[in-house]
Amino acid sequence: xxxxxxxxxxxxxxxxxxxxxxxxxxxxxxxxxxxxxxxxxxxxxxxxxxxxxxxxxxxxxxxxxxxxxxxxxxxxxxxxxxxxxxxxxxxxxxxxxxxxxxxxxxxxxxxxxxxxxxxxxxxxxxxxxxxxxxxxxxxxxxxxxxxxxxxxxxxxxxxxxxxxxxxxxxxxxxxxxxxxxxxxxxxxxxxxxxxxxxxxxxxxxxxxxxxxxxxxxxxxxxxxxxxxxxxxxxxxxxxxxxxxxxxxxxxxxxxxxxxxxxxxxxxxxxxxxxxxxxxxxxxxxxxxxxxxxxxxxxxxxxxxxxxxxxxxxxx
Amino acid sequence: xxxxxxxxxxxxxxxxxxxxxxxxxxxxxxxxxxxxxxxxxxxxxxxxxxxxxxxxxxxxxxxxxxxxxxxxxxxxxxxxxxxxxxxxxxxxxxxxxxxxxxxxxxxxxxxxxxxxxxxxxxxxxxxxxxxxxxxxxxxxxxxxxxxxxxxxxxxxxxxxxxxxxxxxxxxxxxxxxxxxxxxxxxxxxxxxxxxxxxxxxxxxxxxxxxxxxxxxxxxxxxxxxxxxxxxxxxxxxxxxxxxxxxxxxxxxxxxxxxxxxxxxxxxxxxxxxxxxxxxxxxxxxxxxxxxxxxxxxxxxxxxxxxxxxxxxxxx
Numbered sequence: 035x036x037x038x039x040x041x042x043x044x045x046x047x048x049x050x051x052x053x054x055x056x057x058x059x060x061x062x063x064x065x066x067x068x069x070x071x072x073x074x075x076x077x078x079x080x081x082x083x084x085x086x087x088x089x090x091x092x093x094x095x096x097x098x099x100x101x102x103x104x105x106x107x108x109x110x111x112x113x114x115x116x117x118x119x120x121x122x123x124x125x126x127x128x129x130x131x132x133x134x135x136x137x138x139x140x141x142x143x144x145x146x147x148x149x150x151x152x153x154x155x156x157x158x159x160x161x162x163x164x165x166x167x168x169x170x171x172x173x174x175x176x177x178x179x180x181x182x183x184x185x186x187x188x189x190x191x192x193x194x195x196x197x198x199x200x201x202x203x204x205x206x207x208x209x210x211x212x213x214x215x216x217x218x219x220x221x222x223x224x225x226x227x228x229x230x231x232x233x234x235x236x237x238x239x240x241x242x243x244x245x246x247x248x249x250x251x252x253x254x255x256x257x258x259x260x261x262x263x264x265x266x267x268x269x270x271x272x273x274x275x276x277x278x279x280x281x282x283x284x285x286x287x288x289x290x291x292x293x294x295x296x297x298x299x300x301x302x303x304x305x306x307x308x309x310x311x312x313x314x315x316x317x318x319x320x321x322x323x324x325x326x327x328x329x330x331x332x333x334x335x336x337x338x339x340x341x342x343x344x345x346x347x348x349x
Numbered sequence: 350x351x352x353x354x355x356x357x358x359x360x361x362x363x364x365x366x367x368x369x370x371x372x373x374x375x376x377x378x379x380x381x382x383x384x385x386x387x388x389x390x391x392x393x394x395x396x397x398x399x400x401x402x403x404x405x406x407x408x409x410x411x412x413x414x415x416x417x418x419x420x421x422x423x424x425x426x427x428x429x430x431x432x433x434x435x436x437x438x439x440x441x442x443x444x445x446x447x448x449x450x451x452x453x454x455x456x457x458x459x460x461x462x463x464x465x466x467x468x469x470x471x472x473x474x475x476x477x478x479x480x481x482x483x484x485x486x487x488x489x490x491x492x493x494x495x496x497x498x499x500x501x502x503x504x505x506x507x508x509x510x511x512x513x514x515x516x517x518x519x520x521x522x523x524x525x526x527x528x529x530x531x532x533x534x535x536x537x538x539x540x541x542x543x544x545x546x547x548x549x550x551x552x553x554x555x556x557x558x559x560x561x562x563x564x565x566x567x568x569x570x571x572x573x574x575x576x577x578x579x580x581x582x583x584x585x586x587x588x589x590x591x592x593x594x595x596x597x598x599x600x601x602x603x604x605x606x607x608x609x610x611x612x613x614x615x616x617x618x619x620x621x622x623x624x625x626x627x628x629x630x631x632x633x634x635x636x637x638x639x640x641x642x643x644x645x646x647x648x649x650x651x652x653x654x655x656x657x658x659x660x661x662x663x664x
Contacts, residue, residue: 046601079601226573228573251424
């Protein structure tokens with residue numbers, strides 16, 4: 035039976051109910067679930083003050099469960115980055131701990147990659163996904179199954195249909211690329227630029243998603259990555275969901291498509307859409323820091339990694 | 350009579366009325382006002398497409414008026430940064446053109462500083478300030494007078510009352526610092542980090558403001574600057590207004606004060622509040638790229654520059 039610890043490294047849990055539901059559901063899925071001692075701690079908008087959350091992170095790393103699943107994102111990891119014992123986190127990952135989460139967890143995952151080349155998993159969050167009430171649809175089946183396969187080591191690829199190309203066109207047909215998979219939440223990733231916590235990946239496959247960000251803000255961040263030389267240094271960029279933004283009367287036809295088009299016109303690196311990932315119910319699990327192979331046939335995109343991804347840190 | 354051109358380098362003007370009011374009001378204040386040919390151009394959410402806005406910038410630089418005042422901010426300069434003829438802008442600034450604006454104009458001002466060490470002016474925007482209808486209070490008197498003095502070369506200092514220290518305390522009493530003044534909108538400034546358009550200023554005086562950004566986002570950006578080594582490299586940080594953000598039920602006591610306190614605890618560089626600048630009616634004019642002297646007596650802060658600031662580029 036796989037051991038799984040639920041911990042809160044960033045934002046506070048406003049209620050205990052989603053955490054209880056997540057624990058129960060994960061238990062029924064076959065995990066031996068433990069709730070970290072400070073998972074429900076509260077300090078202002080944080081799941082405990084900085085000391086409490088830092089200690090939780092290190093406690094989970096020392097316990098080295100099979101799965102370390104964050105309860106939710108929010109904001110908070112930025113405050114800890116300069117103080118995290120990266121080798122402790124990396125050591126657990128090398129010995130089999132799958133660190134899983136998304137959103138603010140991007141800061142942890144990219145920091146781990148930058149400091150130790152350690153592998154972690156972009157994927158669901160306990161409360162947002164496994165804690166969703168049955169009345170609200172419960173946990174998405176693809177999200178659940180993909181998580182289960184990623185955690186037991188059997189998931190070695192994800193496939194999706196490219197969504198940006200106009201109907202009937204297949205501009206990326208035949209594209210093949212190998213490189214390091216990295217990325218996560220665009221805002222959080224950009225908030226690491228210029229700091230020691232930003233991984234310097236050349237020839238990689240970068241995946242990005244965001245929520246509540248107007249397309250002009252998404253465009254500004256992507257152009258920052260382009261102007262910083264990050265986009266041009268990648269072999270491909272995979273775009274997940276950019277959800278929950280609100281139109282403005284000033285847009286006058288400007289939308290996410292226009293934003294992506296403006297970015298694509300400034301880089302030769304292909305931008306592909308349709309990755310099932312982000313602040314949406316259906317999300318795959320992706321090994322951040324693993325070597326992957328990208329293959330496009332027509333509009334079908336396959337992103338595959340070897341068994342290596344499950345071994346943690348690459349020696 | 351000073352010549353003044355109104356131009357639109359970023360967001361579209363939804364209506365012509367504020368521009369007309371601004372032109373009329375600036376005329377009555379003694380300027381010979383010209384409205385740039387594409388000031389009312391429209392392309393999606395932009396004041397003309399990229400070519401149109403880039404050409405407008407260069408046209409204004411070639412015309413080299415006494416004052417080049419942006420109509421509004423919004424979003425758009427990021428798209429032009431890699432293509433702006435910086436030496437053309439710098440040449441006009443050296444020969445007396447005061448480039449004035451704020452918000453998205455921060456990208457132009459910091460790019461100019463990064464590429465040429467040229468001086469520009471953080472200050473009002475034509476439509477937002479001089480275009481405000483009398484029914485809405487018209488132009489703020491301090492903003493107007495400060496602008497007039499900055500443009501005619503007589504403004505050599507601004508003073509304000511420090512706002513962050515608890516009542517009765519004067520933690521910065523006696524602080525004196527000299528350095529390069531730079532800064533602007535925090536979001537726009539951070540969007541330049543890691544790119545060639547970010548000025549590498551050591552020992553400077555950094556000023557910052559923002560609008561519509563929740564304190565946790567302000568904190569995240571300030572921590573990015575801290576982790577990138579930018580805050581520690583400055584002699585002081587002056588905080589203007591951080592306006593129009595909305596509280597969240599998750600805040601639980603977290604606010605702008607908590608955010609600033611979290612940042613101050615991580616840097617020795619003093620953070621001072623109360624600078625009358627930002628997305629608020631009352632704003633001073635500040636010479637971006639000029640050498641300034643900061644003096645604090647009790648809670649009174651004086652930021653002074655020599656006549657140099659008005660000569661433009663320093664030789």
